[in-house]
Amino acid sequence: MYKLTEVTKVYRGRGTQRVTALAGVSLTIGDGEWLAVQGPTGHGKTTLLQLLGGLDRPTSGSVEFNGRDLAGLREGEIAAVRARSFGFVFQTFNLIPTLSAAENVEAALVPLGLPAARRRERARAAVAGVGLRDRLDHLPSELSGGQQQRVAIARALAKEPSVLLADEPTGNLDEDTRDEIISLLQGLWAERGLTLVLVTHDSQVARRAQRIAVLRQGLLKISAEPPGEPQSPPGGSAAPVRT
Amino acid sequence: MFLTYLRRELRRRARQAVVIALGLALGVGLVVTVTAASAGVQSAQSQVLHSLYGVGTDITVTQSPAPGSGGFGGFRFGLRHPGSQPAAGSRVSVNRLSTGTYAPVAAADVAAIARLPAVAGASGALLLSDIRLSFTVPGGGGGPGGQGSFRPPVTFSIAGVGLAGDLGPLPSGTITSGRTLARADAKADVAVVDSGYAAQNKISVGSAIAVGSASGRTTRFTVIGIVREPSGSATDVFIPLARAQALAGLAGKVNMIYVAAGSASGIGRVRREISSLLPKATVTTAASLASQVTGSLASAASLASSLGRWLAAAVLAAAFALACLLTVAAVARRVREFGTLKALGWRSRRIVGQVMGEALVLGLTGGAAGAALGYGGAALIRLLAPPLTATLGQASGSAAPGGARFLPGGHSGGPPGGARGPGGPLRGLATAPTVTVHMTAPVTLTVLAAAIALAVAGGLIAGGFGGWRAARLRPAAALAKVG
Numbered sequence: 001m002y003k004l005t006e007v008t009k010v011y012r013g014r015g016t017q018r019v020t021a022l023a024g025v026s027l028t029i030g031d032g033e034w035l036a037v038q039g040p041t042g043h044g045k046t047t048l049l050q051l052l053g054g055l056d057r058p059t060s061g062s063v064e065f066n067g068r069d070l071a072g073l074r075e076g077e078i079a080a081v082r083a084r085s086f087g088f089v090f091q092t093f094n095l096i097p098t099l100s101a102a103e104n105v106e107a108a109l110v111p112l113g114l115p116a117a118r119r120r121e122r123a124r125a126a127v128a129g130v131g132l133r134d135r136l137d138h139l140p141s142e143l144s145g146g147q148q149q150r151v152a153i154a155r156a157l158a159k160e161p162s163v164l165l166a167d168e169p170t171g172n173l174d175e176d177t178r179d180e181i182i183s184l185l186q187g188l189w190a191e192r193g194l195t196l197v198l199v200t201h202d203s204q205v206a207r208r209a210q211r212i213a214v215l216r217q218g219l220l221k222i223s224a225e226p227p228g229e230p231q232s233p234p235g236g237s238a239a240p241v242r243t
Numbered sequence: 244m245f246l247t248y249l250r251r252e253l254r255r256r257a258r259q260a261v262v263i264a265l266g267l268a269l270g271v272g273l274v275v276t277v278t279a280a281s282a283g284v285q286s287a288q289s290q291v292l293h294s295l296y297g298v299g300t301d302i303t304v305t306q307s308p309a310p311g312s313g314g315f316g317g318f319r320f321g322l323r324h325p326g327s328q329p330a331a332g333s334r335v336s337v338n339r340l341s342t343g344t345y346a347p348v349a350a351a352d353v354a355a356i357a358r359l360p361a362v363a364g365a366s367g368a369l370l371l372s373d374i375r376l377s378f379t380v381p382g383g384g385g386g387p388g389g390q391g392s393f394r395p396p397v398t399f400s401i402a403g404v405g406l407a408g409d410l411g412p413l414p415s416g417t418i419t420s421g422r423t424l425a426r427a428d429a430k431a432d433v434a435v436v437d438s439g440y441a442a443q444n445k446i447s448v449g450s451a452i453a454v455g456s457a458s459g460r461t462t463r464f465t466v467i468g469i470v471r472e473p474s475g476s477a478t479d480v481f482i483p484l485a486r487a488q489a490l491a492g493l494a495g496k497v498n499m500i501y502v503a504a505g506s507a508s509g510i511g512r513v514r515r516e517i518s519s520l521l522p523k524a525t526v527t528t529a530a531s532l533a534s535q536v537t538g539s540l541a542s543a544a545s546l547a548s549s550l551g552r553w554l555a556a557a558v559l560a561a562a563f564a565l566a567c568l569l570t571v572a573a574v575a576r577r578v579r580e581f582g583t584l585k586a587l588g589w590r591s592r593r594i595v596g597q598v599m600g601e602a603l604v605l606g607l608t609g610g611a612a613g614a615a616l617g618y619g620g621a622a623l624i625r626l627l628a629p630p631l632t633a634t635l636g637q638a639s640g641s642a643a644p645g646g647a648r649f650l651p652g653g654h655s656g657g658p659p660g661g662a663r664g665p666g667g668p669l670r671g672l673a674t675a676p677t678v679t680v681h682m683t684a685p686v687t688l689t690v691l692a693a694a695i696a697l698a699v700a701g702g703l704i705a706g707g708f709g710g711w712r713a714a715r716l717r718p719a720a721a722l723a724k725v726g
Contacts, residue, residue, distance in 0.1 A: 056719035082587065082588040094583040116244070
């Protein structure tokens with residue numbers, strides 16, 4: 001599904017300052033794989049996720065998704081790929097504050113061009129699917145952190161993407177809620193066979209994945225299979241280990 | 244989703260939205276008010292000029308007399324027996340018509356002007372002054388009457404008017420009693436009298452008035468109508484042109500030509516064509532006459548056109564700038580939100596459309612409020628503005644319609660209705676006429692629609708700035724912003 005080849009991302013600071021977030025990263029992610037990306041804060045994890053989601057372009061190298069270099073796509077093409085294939089879950093939830101839970105999910109379905117009634121129906125079903133049937137019309141300010149993240153997950157999955165990109169989805173949650181969310185993600189990954197790339201600094205969360213990639217100073221290292229039983233989705237296979 | 248998102252977002256930043264809409268409303272309201280005031284002033288000016296010109300007249304054509312021809316038409320006494328002297332103590336009464344300061348021109352010139360391409364119509368008139376002088380011939384020994392006695396001359400203005408078309412001073416008035424002159428009256432000794440003059444001289448329909456002639460003989464005219472002329476009109480009595488020409492000994496002559504242009508934009512061309520046709524004539528337009536108007540009307544016109552317009556433009560520009568700044572600021576605060584929408588697959592143009600939609604709603608709201616404010620402002624002007632006065636200055640060679648005020652005994656117009664005595668004393672060149680008009684401030688649907696369109700444009704400009712900023716957002720950078 002994904003093939004990253006010598007990807008480098010350099011940010012320009014003030015004057016001549018340069019920050020290298022990724023330095024020659026090469027990585028392959030297979031269909032249906034769950035990859036956890038670990039590393040200290042500021043070492044390129046979010047940058048990697050943004051490149052995988054087409055939210056940014058690498059300074060050099062290529063990010064291929066199903067054989068297409070995301071960096072070479074025009075704005076309309078990359079927006080279409082995001083609309084249909086990528087679901088995002090952010091650490092800060094990033095819900096639209098003026099829209100209700102159901103409407104936030106509906107916002108993700110707008111680019112698909114569905115009729116309004118069908119869009120609304122799918123959105124409400126997605127929110128109900130994460131256990132928030134009685135919170136459909138609540139604004140984000142009326143939901144707890146865990147509930148907001150559930151809505152964000154529903155929003156990411158309502159479009160039935162092939163890839164779910166989660167950036168520290170439990171970073172702002174307490175321990176109990178963290179487990180709840182990770183279990184929800186795990187369940188959905190297993191149920192839908194989607195490719196899950198989860199950025200986390202939490203080792204306990206990372207250990208649940210099939211593979212762990214560690215980013216330090218922009219350099220990627222794939223660790224071995226996590227201890228314990230392999231977490232393969234039903235009918236899927238573990239992705240090859242490459243560095 | 245579009246409307247829901249729009250509505251909720253405007254509600255979220257309601258205070259800011261109100262400020263933007265209010266700013267636009269103030270700017271637009273001021274534009275509407277100033278436009279209404281300008282229109283009111285123009286209407287007042289037209290009213291002043293029409294009261295002098297007559298409705299429908301754009302240009303007047305006159306001709307100054309040749310040097311040495313006599314400013315008052317060579318006023319002479321016509322004695323019954325030339326060469327003989329009236330006996331001492333006998334009473335002499337002379338009733339003469341004079342053309343005053345306008346030289347007669349051929350009536351054929353009226354037809355020539357009417358045939359010009361840009362002319363809609365032309366009409367000629369003969370403006371005269373009737374001067375009645377009576378005195379007792381002095382002479383003989385001392386004692387009463389021996390020294391003679393001289394009564395002040397009685398004057399009134401006469402206009403011999405054409406009976407076809409609706410140009411000239413008579414059609415501007417309103418018949419309040421009887422009827423106006425008709426084509427059938429062309430050779431009749433009938434007259435229509437100004438209501439102010441009639442009231443002061445106790446004239447009514449059916450009365451007889453004495454009109455002089457070039458020879459001094461008197462002709463009795465029957466009054467068939469009373470007309471209320473617009474304020475500023477200087478004609479006391481209207482008679483058929485042919486009769487005025489015959490009595491003044493000026494057959495086939497007029498001394499004032501009223502011209503209507505085919506369109507307002509064609510007035511300049513008509514003026515040039517007439518000047519080319521009649522090189523010696525003085526061609527006067529409303530614009531050239533308006534430049535001579537002084538008084539509070541002129542001050543109001545100056546205020547509306549200069550200070551008013553600049554103020555309205557400045558406030559509107561400030562409102563636009565405020566709307567732009569606040570919209571851009573609102574977009575800046577929603578950077579992460581827009582980044583998220585892009586991550587969800589929203590294209591830039593959809594996000595820009597959302598921002599423009601919000602700005603459009605604010606523009607419409609501001610426009611509607613501004614139109615209401617402007618309408619209220621105009622209503623206040625109508626309610627509170629004092630009456631305005633306009634005094635027409637006298638420029639060399641310029642023709643003030645009515646003309647009689649430039650003739651001996653001519654009336655000055657004065658307050659509405661005219662301050663006419665029962666035949667005024669000989670005044671020589673009269674003072675410039677002063678007209679009083681009440682300020683209006685009309686607000687038309689076109690102005691209101693234009694005002695709303697202006698506010699919408701302001702909203703769209705602001706939305707354009709904000710949308711441009713939103714479109715330039717890179718999703719990654721936007722998501723990196725701390726909310």
